[in-house]
Amino acid sequence: MFHHSSKLQYTVTVDTPDPQFAKLLQQAIGGVEGEIRVAMQYFFQAMGARGDDRIRDLLMATATEELSHIEFLGHAVALNLEGAPVTVQEEAAKDPVVNAILGGANPRHLLSSGLSAMPVNANGVPFDMSHVYATGNIGADMLANATAEAGGRVLASRLYNLTDDTGMKDMLSFLIARDRMHQQQWLAVIEELGGLSASLPIPNSTPENHEAMQHSYYFLNTLLDKEAPQGRWSSGPSLDGRGEFSVKQQPEPEGQVPSLGKARPNSGAQTEQM
Amino acid sequence: MFHHSSKLQYTVTVDTPDPQFAKLLQQAIGGVEGEIRVAMQYFFQAMGARGDDRIRDLLMATATEELSHIEFLGHAVALNLEGAPVTVQEEAAKDPVVNAILGGANPRHLLSSGLSAMPVNANGVPFDMSHVYATGNIGADMLANATAEAGGRVLASRLYNLTDDTGMKDMLSFLIARDRMHQQQWLAVIEELGGLSASLPIPNSTPENHEAMQHSYYFLNTLLDKEAPQGRWSSGPSLDGRGEFSVKQQPEPEGQVPSLGKARPNSGAQTEQM
Amino acid sequence: MFHHSSKLQYTVTVDTPDPQFAKLLQQAIGGVEGEIRVAMQYFFQAMGARGDDRIRDLLMATATEELSHIEFLGHAVALNLEGAPVTVQEEAAKDPVVNAILGGANPRHLLSSGLSAMPVNANGVPFDMSHVYATGNIGADMLANATAEAGGRVLASRLYNLTDDTGMKDMLSFLIARDRMHQQQWLAVIEELGGLSASLPIPNSTPENHEAMQHSYYFLNTLLDKEAPQGRWSSGPSLDGRGEFSVKQQPEPEGQVPSLGKARPNSGAQTEQM
Amino acid sequence: MFHHSSKLQYTVTVDTPDPQFAKLLQQAIGGVEGEIRVAMQYFFQAMGARGDDRIRDLLMATATEELSHIEFLGHAVALNLEGAPVTVQEEAAKDPVVNAILGGANPRHLLSSGLSAMPVNANGVPFDMSHVYATGNIGADMLANATAEAGGRVLASRLYNLTDDTGMKDMLSFLIARDRMHQQQWLAVIEELGGLSASLPIPNSTPENHEAMQHSYYFLNTLLDKEAPQGRWSSGPSLDGRGEFSVKQQPEPEGQVPSLGKARPNSGAQTEQM
Amino acid sequence: MFHHSSKLQYTVTVDTPDPQFAKLLQQAIGGVEGEIRVAMQYFFQAMGARGDDRIRDLLMATATEELSHIEFLGHAVALNLEGAPVTVQEEAAKDPVVNAILGGANPRHLLSSGLSAMPVNANGVPFDMSHVYATGNIGADMLANATAEAGGRVLASRLYNLTDDTGMKDMLSFLIARDRMHQQQWLAVIEELGGLSASLPIPNSTPENHEAMQHSYYFLNTLLDKEAPQGRWSSGPSLDGRGEFSVKQQPEPEGQVPSLGKARPNSGAQTEQM
Amino acid sequence: MFHHSSKLQYTVTVDTPDPQFAKLLQQAIGGVEGEIRVAMQYFFQAMGARGDDRIRDLLMATATEELSHIEFLGHAVALNLEGAPVTVQEEAAKDPVVNAILGGANPRHLLSSGLSAMPVNANGVPFDMSHVYATGNIGADMLANATAEAGGRVLASRLYNLTDDTGMKDMLSFLIARDRMHQQQWLAVIEELGGLSASLPIPNSTPENHEAMQHSYYFLNTLLDKEAPQGRWSSGPSLDGRGEFSVKQQPEPEGQVPSLGKARPNSGAQTEQM
The missing domain is CATH 1.20.1260.10 (Ferritin, core subunit, four-helix bundle)
Incomplete structure (x- = not known):
């Protein structure tokens, strides 16, 4: 009160x-x-x-x-x-x-x-x-x-x-x-x-098998024309002490082309989309 | 780009x-x-x-x-x-x-x-x-x-x-x-x-003479019926290494009663406020 | 505090x-x-x-x-x-x-x-x-x-x-x-x-010469096909005791047709508006 | 229309x-x-x-x-x-x-x-x-x-x-x-x-047994260092004519300490909260 | 009204x-x-x-x-x-x-x-x-x-x-x-x-010398791994009849690297930025 | 990506x-x-x-x-x-x-x-x-x-x-x-x-039996004191080529007076509304 x-x-x-x-x-x-x-x-x-x-x-x-x-x-x-x-x-x-x-x-x-x-x-x-x-x-x-x-x-x-x-x-x-x-x-x-x-990663209660650990410690350099900036974040032990920082340069997409196909009838799209 | x-x-x-x-x-x-x-x-x-x-x-x-x-x-x-x-x-x-x-x-x-x-x-x-x-x-x-x-x-x-x-x-x-x-x-x-x-306090560029340093390191316990919780924040060296944490219990207000006086004519107040 | x-x-x-x-x-x-x-x-x-x-x-x-x-x-x-x-x-x-x-x-x-x-x-x-x-x-x-x-x-x-x-x-x-x-x-x-x-009208400090008093006490019936609803608001003394309620039926607009004329050059309008 | x-x-x-x-x-x-x-x-x-x-x-x-x-x-x-x-x-x-x-x-x-x-x-x-x-x-x-x-x-x-x-x-x-x-x-x-x-309290259709009537007519003075301000609100009959105004000074909380206990597993909290 | x-x-x-x-x-x-x-x-x-x-x-x-x-x-x-x-x-x-x-x-x-x-x-x-x-x-x-x-x-x-x-x-x-x-x-x-x-481009009153016309009719293909989609928008006369659509593939940036230099004293930045 | x-x-x-x-x-x-x-x-x-x-x-x-x-x-x-x-x-x-x-x-x-x-x-x-x-x-x-x-x-x-x-x-x-x-x-x-x-009306996939077609092509003149403005929108073939534009002057409402009757008990209304 x-x-x-x-x-x-x-x-x-x-x-x-x-x-x-x-x-x-x-x-x-x-x-x-x-x-x-x-x-x-x-x-x-x-x-x-x-x-x-x-x-x-x-x-x-x-x-x-x-x-x-x-x-x-x-x-x-x-x-x-x-x-x-x-x-x-x-x-x-x-x-x-x-x-x-x-x-x-x-x-x-x-x-x-x-x-x-x-x-x-x-x-x-x-x-x-x-x-x-x-x-x-x-x-x-x-x-x-x-x-x-x-x-x-x-x-x-x-x-x-x-x-x-x-x-x-x-x-x-x-x-x-x-x-x-x-x-x-x-x-x-x-x-x-x-x-x-001890606190990292937040939440520290998430089980590690809920995490794709192979993606947990690299800096992703999405810059096309530059090397990744180097520093505490790019090499050496991770702050949580459970991994090693690295850099992934010029990454290729890992996923698919996200095509949704045709629109469904009655969904309010134009006829040309169906 | x-x-x-x-x-x-x-x-x-x-x-x-x-x-x-x-x-x-x-x-x-x-x-x-x-x-x-x-x-x-x-x-x-x-x-x-x-x-x-x-x-x-x-x-x-x-x-x-x-x-x-x-x-x-x-x-x-x-x-x-x-x-x-x-x-x-x-x-x-x-x-x-x-x-x-x-x-x-x-x-x-x-x-x-x-x-x-x-x-x-x-x-x-x-x-x-x-x-x-x-x-x-x-x-x-x-x-x-x-x-x-x-x-x-x-x-x-x-x-x-x-x-x-x-x-x-x-x-x-x-x-x-x-x-x-x-x-x-x-x-x-x-x-x-x-x-x-080194980063604390943020911003670390504020001159110390802009700061009322006597108020910089105590935890203010505004709780009327409890002792201040004790922990890393209540005693020992401050995180920036420049002070010592303490607790200020049951604080008395330091300021004045903030009375504004009467409303001004033409300010849209009720007559009774003037 | x-x-x-x-x-x-x-x-x-x-x-x-x-x-x-x-x-x-x-x-x-x-x-x-x-x-x-x-x-x-x-x-x-x-x-x-x-x-x-x-x-x-x-x-x-x-x-x-x-x-x-x-x-x-x-x-x-x-x-x-x-x-x-x-x-x-x-x-x-x-x-x-x-x-x-x-x-x-x-x-x-x-x-x-x-x-x-x-x-x-x-x-x-x-x-x-x-x-x-x-x-x-x-x-x-x-x-x-x-x-x-x-x-x-x-x-x-x-x-x-x-x-x-x-x-x-x-x-x-x-x-x-x-x-x-x-x-x-x-x-x-x-x-x-x-x-x-005594409080009405709010603010009660507005001088009466700031007010077009001839418009202060009528209910404006903007309904085309109905008489104004009758009640405490339509006749008798006003609540502030300074006027008498009335009804203004089927009002004619008192103002002008609000034409703005042509758009100015350099104002980002279409040429046809100028 | x-x-x-x-x-x-x-x-x-x-x-x-x-x-x-x-x-x-x-x-x-x-x-x-x-x-x-x-x-x-x-x-x-x-x-x-x-x-x-x-x-x-x-x-x-x-x-x-x-x-x-x-x-x-x-x-x-x-x-x-x-x-x-x-x-x-x-x-x-x-x-x-x-x-x-x-x-x-x-x-x-x-x-x-x-x-x-x-x-x-x-x-x-x-x-x-x-x-x-x-x-x-x-x-x-x-x-x-x-x-x-x-x-x-x-x-x-x-x-x-x-x-x-x-x-x-x-x-x-x-x-x-x-x-x-x-x-x-x-x-x-x-x-x-x-x-x-007659209109008060709004809504006037709420049954009185839905209301903790012992709390319906006092002004609660939560100010620690001042008497409650006195006026039409602090004594005399209530505006709805069904009660009498009073003042409750320096109230003690009536409720419990609201402790929620530990966080549940899988709720996204830190391990230390569980 | x-x-x-x-x-x-x-x-x-x-x-x-x-x-x-x-x-x-x-x-x-x-x-x-x-x-x-x-x-x-x-x-x-x-x-x-x-x-x-x-x-x-x-x-x-x-x-x-x-x-x-x-x-x-x-x-x-x-x-x-x-x-x-x-x-x-x-x-x-x-x-x-x-x-x-x-x-x-x-x-x-x-x-x-x-x-x-x-x-x-x-x-x-x-x-x-x-x-x-x-x-x-x-x-x-x-x-x-x-x-x-x-x-x-x-x-x-x-x-x-x-x-x-x-x-x-x-x-x-x-x-x-x-x-x-x-x-x-x-x-x-x-x-x-x-x-x-006649209406395009909107506004049609903007003088052409306010416009870098060399950039007015090409589709910019910012997609790294695909040809630009071809259609009414990629070739042929423009809809306003004043140009010809084209495609600019794999564009190089035309601008500079946008470096702002150091932060100014008294601007609330960290000391390390100055 | x-x-x-x-x-x-x-x-x-x-x-x-x-x-x-x-x-x-x-x-x-x-x-x-x-x-x-x-x-x-x-x-x-x-x-x-x-x-x-x-x-x-x-x-x-x-x-x-x-x-x-x-x-x-x-x-x-x-x-x-x-x-x-x-x-x-x-x-x-x-x-x-x-x-x-x-x-x-x-x-x-x-x-x-x-x-x-x-x-x-x-x-x-x-x-x-x-x-x-x-x-x-x-x-x-x-x-x-x-x-x-x-x-x-x-x-x-x-x-x-x-x-x-x-x-x-x-x-x-x-x-x-x-x-x-x-x-x-x-x-x-x-x-x-x-x-x-071909695109109009949007969506062009809505079946015509979902539409009250008798209301699809007239301009409704809700202005009491003016003729409807005449132009491409008031007569001639519709833009979708399936109808003819017209004007409906001084429309009478087609619907009912929307009275909701009394408020329900327990709905939080005033007693006078029930």
């Missing part, structure tokens, strides 16, 4: 409201790199967690933290929208600076939300929940979570560079820090479970 | 066509765990790749392989739809077996595609390209790719269990194998770049 | 797991009538609340409750999926009962989530955040909230009728009760603000 | 075409607050209307009016796009005013529609029909309709403030008026059916 | 209600081949029509007809849902026939709409307005319309084969007929404008 | 990087008129092709070419983003030119992709695969393909007018040329199959 206390997790101040930056900040709320995504992803993973209960607790505790991140980011968006123009004035229509600001802001921040945050990204596209990755496989889910936090910290770092506002920089520096921890926390779960080599 | 040869990458046979399994297979084509996603994700990452050109080649070569996976899966769906009923007959209407088959199949496999594959998932929801993760940060992207392949192999393993068809099992065993390789290949890129500890 | 305690808000038991009912329950999680929607709607309204701080607190408190509803519904879905078939067996393939169950279940409950809840509706369509209605106008928002709870209670009542499971009926009877309270709570805010007649 | 006459419902003129305002106006066509939504919502409610035929007629008549609103708004968008630049000129590339205009306009108004209206919102996001709320319950539907008209009038009022164009102000004043009527018309249906107290 | 008369455009009867067929019929309402799409497509094309006013009238008249098609199809869905089970009974739970019917029906036809039509397709996916194609180019639009009607008649023909109900067959035979006319009507507009050869 | 060679199909140069033009170019990648759409549409049509194998080869060869178009357009976007600002500087914040550029660019080109192409349109809306039209009917599919290429060439022509960059104009002139060929190539398939009159 969830509870709420009335203060924000972290102090948010905005020295100079900036409607354009409000638009950019939306990516951290409703973007695929944003906080709604991680809050919901960890929440659904927690609800489906099977096995070690510590992982469920980790997931739920961090889902709860991410909800608090949505909250202070939402406040930051509203503060950046303070003072944004809500009526058009004659002088503004001719002022390129004002026009530029209006042009670069999200008009729905006024039209739809009345100067507050929305669950959309920096293009105004609403977040959709298909981005909540929760497979029931703890290895796949921990990688998904580390990925989400990597994207989140990339985003927060870019946002940091795009503002001069002291308050905004301070808030973003907090997010940059928490995303560092969260990246590590999910990868630490993999460590706790024996490390990457 | 892309090229095509007329044979499939891998032989596809279906011993007993099964429209219900055709519906399930769609998840491997148009699901978030499916082949359209990885093909497009690696393709867009390749187009935006900066730095070591080997990585761009790896990405493009594997994008190309994934396109070939879409192709043979699409053929598998069409073969499973061979013989599916296209007209209703009086006896069928009363036959629970036929009804069950029709009920469990995707009706759009007849209505919309005329007995062939569609770019949709097992619920008939079209794939949307917001799932193409390509950040321009090679660390974030490699984790995203390993995640995608983990989800893909989980899916292929589940599909393998849901069919008795020899041909389908053979095809899925090939996918299970390739997904093993692809998981490792992307993680091997991280190894090549110095390993996880 | 949010917090979490480890127990569910309400006890959830399932006497007989039913994968088909798990699919139906998803509507209460990820449908437009579901709990993700209300949790997020109240949360975003709270973050944008201006004026009376009591309303912000009401919104945030109830957002927090709805998060707890997601949590126990998610558990209910997982319990209903216990024992669902994860492999196909020869006898099952021929058993119409098993086939019917599989046909009526959501295959992604196995394929994608590994037997747990997803943020999707009963058709497997993911929730998208465009359904979070938060206008910054408290009158519009309270109506939106009462609407959401009305839809929610309609849904819960229908679900109640579709299960014989004692545990599920008990859980749904709790939701039916909470939705009763929530409907009333949002409408009570309107009462607190002076009642409907 | 529908019919059409060639003139617009209302005269539309634009004194000074403004591509930026064309973009804003799109919200009134293809936004969730817009005319496509209400036209389709009332149309689908009418098609599913059961009970009093007057309501079906009301719904269909107003659906028909809203189609006419789409039509004149579509014309308004096209008129605002008259004269928008379709080729780039050297001087424009350096002129910040022109650049600002181009930056603030929707480029798809040229690229995709050739200077005419599209079924998208002010961010260019297409309208999707999941926003058509039609439950088959007349109480829920009337609230949904009043909500839609409230959002619509908020939007029209904001748009009115964002233009100086006499023609556009005139057109918007007409929409502001019609939305006033439509808000009242749907609420008047509830009056006709006995008023809010 | 639109008007409505109370009778359906065409008589709709259902001899034996069939909830599964109700689900299939939804494709004709809310599918990409359905009536909402054509109604809205012709409506938006009409609103943006420039040039010959007859075309605008054709578009608006047919948009209006398609609205009437939605209306009678919506009624057909509701009639097919008459008598669908709304409560579960003990015997039904064990009856495979009933289960098959429930499994094959759309549960949201009860849960969300209360036994009436929804603006969704046969998979329950809501229609989204991005499918409204209206380019402002009459040639492109007429092809798009003929395409939509072709898809519509394919769908209606398939639906016809999937029902034994006399009433449903009669209604579908009407749609099959109207779609024949509509296909021809849009292609007849192209005839009226001089025929295909 | 697919293969790749390392050079682009066509040389791409950008003389002066322009982040605003990068945003516009996205329409040609991820718009409904763009290259992802045609690549995937032809690919899925090829996978489902039944009948003449030459058509399957045509489809697959051209799908492959379109993938190469995505590739060089993706490079063009990245080149236009070279030099775009990644940090804010004090002078920039006050410079209207810089602000205008930032306002008119897509912020996600930095925030999400790190200065490279994304699978989105010019509004930042991701491409969704519901736009892949592949019906299994070759007539419907060829029209859909000609439509897609018509939209594509309209778009490329408009983009050509919106840039002064020599390199971009050259690249677009290549696309304008290829789209000319592709339009003709798909229409040439219809010629090869006997021409339009």
